[in-house]
Structures are given as C-alpha cells and as structure tokens.
Amino acid sequence: MLLRLSTLVIGLALFVSAARTGAQDKEKDKAKEEVKPAPSKVVAVTVYATTALVTREVTVPEAAGLTEVVVSPLPPFTLQSSLYAEGNDDLRVLSVRYRTRAIAEDTREEVRKLEAEIKGLQLKAQEHESAMKAGAENMKLLDKLEGFTAKTLEHLTDKGQLDTEKVIALAKFVQDDRTKRSKDKLTVQQSIEATKEQTEFTNRQLAEKSGGSVRTERDAVILLDKKAGAGTVRLNFFPGRSLSADDLREEQEYHREKHRRHLQMLHGFGVVDGLGVEVASDGATIAIEPGLAIDRYGREIVLDDLVVTPIPPDAPSPICVLVRYAERMVDPVPVADGAAAASTEPSRIEEGCDVSLVPDPREDGIAIARLIREKAVWRVDSAFVPARLQASRD
Numbered sequence: 001m002l003l004r005l006s007t008l009v010i011g012l013a014l015f016v017s018a019a020r021t022g023a024q025d026k027e028k029d030k031a032k033e034e035v036k037p038a039p040s041k042v043v044a045v046t047v048y049a050t051t052a053l054v055t056r057e058v059t060v061p062e063a064a065g066l067t068e069v070v071v072s073p074l075p076p077f078t079l080q081s082s083l084y085a086e087g088n089d090d091l092r093v094l095s096v097r098y099r100t101r102a103i104a105e106d107t108r109e110e111v112r113k114l115e116a117e118i119k120g121l122q123l124k125a126q127e128h129e130s131a132m133k134a135g136a137e138n139m140k141l142l143d144k145l146e147g148f149t150a151k152t153l154e155h156l157t158d159k160g161q162l163d164t165e166k167v168i169a170l171a172k173f174v175q176d177d178r179t180k181r182s183k184d185k186l187t188v189q190q191s192i193e194a195t196k197e198q199t200e201f202t203n204r205q206l207a208e209k210s211g212g213s214v215r216t217e218r219d220a221v222i223l224l225d226k227k228a229g230a231g232t233v234r235l236n237f238f239p240g241r242s243l244s245a246d247d248l249r250e251e252q253e254y255h256r257e258k259h260r261r262h263l264q265m266l267h268g269f270g271v272v273d274g275l276g277v278e279v280a281s282d283g284a285t286i287a288i289e290p291g292l293a294i295d296r297y298g299r300e301i302v303l304d305d306l307v308v309t310p311i312p313p314d315a316p317s318p319i320c321v322l323v324r325y326a327e328r329m330v331d332p333v334p335v336a337d338g339a340a341a342a343s344t345e346p347s348r349i350e351e352g353c354d355v356s357l358v359p360d361p362r363e364d365g366i367a368i369a370r371l372i373r374e375k376a377v378w379r380v381d382s383a384f385v386p387a388r389l390q391a392s393r394d
Contacts, residue, residue: 035101037072037219051079060091060224067224074098074218085222088250094223101217114206121199128192135185142181146174264298270366270387275303277321277369283377285310286321286369288355293366294389299325301366303353311357317373318381319357324365326354 044055058071080098087093149170274291287308293301301323311319329346354365361367370384 035070035072035219038069040071053082058085058222060226064226066094067226069222069224070219071222072217072219074220076218078218083220085220086246087224090227092225094225096223097221099219099221101219103215103217111206111209114202114209118199118202118206121195121202125192125195125199128188128195131188132185132192135181135188138181139178139185142174142178149174260298262298263294263300264296267294267389268387269294269296269298270389271368272389275323275368277371277380279371279378279380280308283379284313286371286378288321288323288368293323293368295325295366296363297325300351301325301353302351303355307355309355309357311371311378315357315373316359317378318370319359320361320367321369321371322356322358322362322365322367324354324356325351327351 038058038060040056040058042054043057044053046053046055054075056071058069060069061067078098083096083098085093085096270293272292272294274289275293276289276291278287278289279285280287285308287306288303290303290305292303295301303323328350329348330350331346331348332344333347335343335345356365357371366387367384368386370381371378372381373379
C-alpha cells in the first residue's frame with residue numbers, strides 16, 4: 001500500500017540528494033539506534049520561482065494498526081511547515097512531523113591516515129633542514145675557494161705568471177656554482193614553507209577528526225492507522241455530493257488499477273502487436289514500427305507512429321532495444337485564485353512510450369529486439385525472440 005508525502009524545498013536543485021538505506025540515531029544517552037527508512041521514490045516535482053514542491057510515493061508496511069513510517073533523507077533546505085502526507089480510506093494519516101538527527105561518524109580510519117601524513121611531513125621537514133645545512137656548508141667552502149683564488153691571482157700577477165684562460169675558467173666556475181647554490185637554497189626554502197603550511201592544515205584536520213565528526217540527517221516521521229483486511233474501495237456517488245480533484249483522481253485510479261491487474265494476471269507481459277525493428281541502410285540507425293506491448297506491471301505501452309533513432313557510436317555490442325511506459329503532464333490551464341501557488345497547472349496526462357538502447361533487458365520495460373555489430377555495421381539479431389502475447393483478432 002502506498003501513501004504520498006509532499007514537501008516544499010527552497011531552490012530547484014536541492015531536492016536531488018543521495019539515497020541512503022539506513023542511519024544511526026544519536027540519542028541523549030549516546031545509544032545508537034538503527035533507523036530504517038520506508039522505501040520511497042520521487043514521483044512529481046513542481047517548480048516555482050524560488051521553491052520546488054517534491055512529492056514522494058512511500059511504501060507502507062503490510063501490518064495493520066498504528067504504524068510509524070520514516071521517510072529519509074529529506075533535502076537540507078526543506079520547509080518544515082510544508083510537510084503533508086495523503087492517505088486513503090484504508091490508510092489514515094494521524095500526524096506528520098519533521099525531525100533532525102545528529103549522527104556520529106566513525107573517523108578512526110581518517111585519523112590514522114592524517115597521523116601517517118603528518119609523520120611523512122615531519123620526515124620531509126627534516127630532509128629540508130639537512131639540505132639547508134649542507135647548502136650553508138657548501139657556500140662557506142665556496143667563499144674560501146673564492147678567497148684562495150683571489151690571493152693566488154695576486155701572487156701570479158706579481159710574478160708575471162698569470163694564465164688568462166685558467167683565471168677566466170676558475171672565475172666562471174665560482175660564479176656558476178654560486179648561482180646554482182643560490183637557486184637550490186631558494187627552492188629548499190619554498191619547500192620548507194609549503195611543508196609547514198601543509199603540516200599546520202593537516203594538524204587542524206586531525207584536531208577536528210579526533211574530536212569526532214557529526215552530520216545531520218533530516219526525516220519526516222508519519223504516524224499511520226491502517227485498517228486490517230481492507231479490500232478494494234471505489235467511490236460512491238450520490239446527488240448533492242461535493243467532488244474534489246482527489247475524488248476524481250481516485251475514481252480514475254480505481255479503473256486504471258483494475259485494468260492493469262486484469263492484464264497482468266490474465267495475459268502476462270510482452271509484445272501484443274507490431275513494434276518490429278529494422279536497421280536502416282546506413283547501418284547506424286534503427287526504425288521501430290507502431291505497435292502495442294504490456295509490461296510486467298500490466299501497463300499498456302503504445303507506440304502510435306514510426307520512430308527512427310540513431311545508434312550511439314560508442315554503444316556496446318550486443319545492445320537491446322527497450323520500450324517503456326511513460327507519461328507526461330501537458331496542456332497547462334490557468335488556476336483559479338487561491339487554488340495553488342502557480343499560475344497554471346497541467347490539465348492532461350499524456351501516456352506514451354519511451355524508446356531506449358540498453359546493454360541488458362530491464363524489468364521496467366519490454367525488450368523488443370537485440371542488435372549486434374559486425375564489421376562496424378549493426379544488424380538485428382535473429383536469435384533473439386522477444387516475449388510475445390497473442391492478440392485477439394475477433
């Protein structure tokens with residue numbers, strides 16, 4: 001059994017969040033209690049100027065009586081006052097509340113990594129210190145060599161034994177070596193500064209992780225009262241009854257569900273008629289003829305017109321042609337004042353077919369063909385036989 005939960009979110013992209021299957025609730029006594037959110041999926045999103053109305057379909061446990069259902073995680077910028085849950089005749093919503101949970105995360109592995117990184121930085125700092133000392137000693141030797149060279153030149157000049165080429169070579173050696181060692185010293189100094197900054201940053205991270213890391217999880221907690229042994233319910237009409245949009249939706253859903261159940265239980269799933277696939281002469285495009293199929297959920301997949309679609313150049317071989325049931329909101333009309341925040345709302349739901357190329361068949365659709373590539377040209381694999389249903393021609 002399903003119920004719907006709607007909530008208003010600030011910002012357009014904020015309702016897209018990573019799904020989690022469970023969390024730990026940190027109570028005042030620091031005991032960790034496992035929270036199991038009910039399975040849910042986003043079924044509708046209405047976008048306004050600065051907010052988005054997100055509607056989820058939540059699966060309710062089978063047990064009858066009072067049940068507490070947790071929907072998690074909610075987007076970070078959820079408006080608490082906007083939470084609204086909608087049940088049905090067999091499922092009564094008693095309350096909906098918003099809560100936050102502080103969850104302590106295990107940071108021991110991160111602490112070990114940071115400690116190892118700090119140790120490596122300390123070793124690197126020691127290497128830099130040794131390099132600076134060696135550089136200073138070499139500069140002293142170079143100073144002595146320069147002083148020795150000057151005295152030797154003065155002595156040779158007095159005796160008239162000055163060798164110009166040797167003097168120039170020695171002077172060039174001293175100059176080049178001093179330049180090289182000055183550059184080396186600058187490089188080591190820069191490395192020392194970078195290592196120092198990295199060490200300080202890592203120490204700050206270690207202090208934060210050592211103290212424990214906490215993240216905040218946001219939930220909707222729904223208290224339900226579910227009837228036991230409830231069967232199928234349909235609307236009862238009588239003169240003078242006031243009808244709402246919810247009543248009309250329930251009336252449609254009753255007949256749609258009955259029809260789907262009939263197709264699913266009595267006929268199964270597969271291609272009923274048409275939906276043949278051919279590869280075009282260019283070997284890179286396929287054409288799908290109109291037809292009808294029924295998926296595993298008893299939904300009719302109707303393709304009214306010929307569809308031509310290219311095969312992606314990087315598509316793997318083999319690849320399946322999948323048709324899936326799809327619907328979209330169309331024909332917006334003005335909304336009466338005070339009925340909704342938006343100025344228009346879709347007045348129709350268009351049912352159709354979505355065609356895609358997937359590596360393997362999927363349960364949410366019907367694989368109508370399999371394509372294989374031979375010598376850079378695609379063709380329909382004749383060995384693949386799609387699931388088929390016998391169409392009545394009476």
